[in-house]
Amino acid sequence: MKKTRLIILLAMLMSIVRLNAVTYTYNGINYDLDESKCTASVISNSYSGDIIIPSTIMKSSTTYTVKSIGRNAFKNCTNLNSVTIASSVTTIEDFAFQGCNLSSIVIPNSVTTIGYNAFRSCTSLTTISFGNSLTTIDEGAFMGCKALTSISLPNSLNTIGRWAFYGCKDLTNVNIPRNVISIGGGAFSRCLSITVDSNNKKYDSRNNCNAVVETASNTLIAGCQNTIITNDITTIGNYAFDGCIGINSIIIPSNIAKIGISAFEGCNGLTSFTIPGTVNIIDQYAFRDCKNLTSVIIENGVSTIGQYAFNGCSSLIDVIINIITPPNLLTATFSNCSNATLYVPLGSKSAYEAADNWKDFKEIMEMKDDITIGAAGIGTFCSTHALDFSGTDDIKAYIVSAFKPSTGEVTLTRITDVPANTGIVVKGDADTYSIPWGPGETIVSNMLVGVTENTILNKEDGDYTNYILAKKNGNLGFYAVADGTTLSAGKAYLPLPTASLPSGSGARSVKFVFDDEQTTDITEVESTKPDVRSEVYDLQGRKVRKPVKGLYIVNGKKITIK
16 A cells, blocks of 8 residues: 555645646747746757757847756657757756767766666767766666677766666776766676776675776776776675676685675686685575586685586586585586586595595596605606695605805705695605695795696707706716606706716716705615714714714715614
């Protein structure tokens, strides 16, 4: 009943307003005249050609100020050539120019509001000049103006309604001014490149190629190709980038807590995506039909992944999830992703194989690399994945951090966080070790070069000599190899500038030093007693005057005193 009374009341009010209006034609343009206020509003007619809307019109001896272009005034007037709007007009009302064939329009400085669907489907409209008093562009105002390529929005603007520029598919280089406090859902959907002023305060969801968040400040979105979301955003709202096919990459900051419904649906330019550990919810349809998405990394933090979130990602190959306990996975989340392999943390494979919906992956593998160390206790290795050696001292990883030409020595420095595709030296007892994949966040300066496929070694530019780790005549070291030597996949070699190498036989081999043992040239182990004239050091590099039983360093060699 209340709703019915409200409708009747509104109808009565409209009738009262209409009683104060008089229809009047002046110089071929129809107007509604408000005689109580002496104002005029342009109303509909079959207009064509070049139309000039004046600031004032006369009826008898009364002057009326033209304040608005009324609802439907030029709707579907396909024979219009141009419309000149006087500086007295403050409002362009709903549907005012919908479906017109105008190629350009100048909005005067007096206009504050462009109404609902005002220029919708003006498919020939290529340029718009906005006045500097405009505060509101209403819902759907320029929807479907597909010929628009650029616009300049005034600093006076504070509201952009939902779907305002939806489907302006060639629209590029749009700057959203700093005073805009609300951008409606889908306002720039299917646009190309939008930049949001860094002082903006708030955006609604469904902004697509825009700020695309529900709460934000200091937001900078670098268009729809390489998109950055700044650290003060906490939510990627529903339909945020829906259909932005031009996005090639996107960086998600580490404090995003939620990815909303259909947030990246249909973003076919995306090939890989990392979901940070702060994200708790990946909502339904979030990545549906991202048909070129091949890799997804989900960091620890997600508790729920909604239904159909990755439905239709037909190119998906790797789903890497860094969460030991399987999060809640709803029905059909990864449906139509038949080629995807699920990679899970070391030791959690059985949990995923038993978990609802996770168990439906055709293959579930643990994130690890198996490294075999032979009887020599040392070797080289290279993985396509980052590796985490922090959990064990049974096997250690080293990079070559320095080369000393005067002695022909290289320094081996221990690291635990090994980036992907990094050549390393591994050391431990003869055995096979399972090393979990790691974050690979460490930046290392490494002279070793890793190979992930069989590689023929030849001299490099600048005349480098290539060395591989080997044991010759009982001595471990890096030994020069001839051009054309094949190095197996998953190994590493050491290229050194030939001009810096020691002369003579020293150029054929290079000794190495483990800097975590603080000794020099530890190349082999002997069981003997040291020469009384030799200096003896413990494994921490401290000089020992009277050694007893144990391990020591003598003349750069590790020995056992029995």
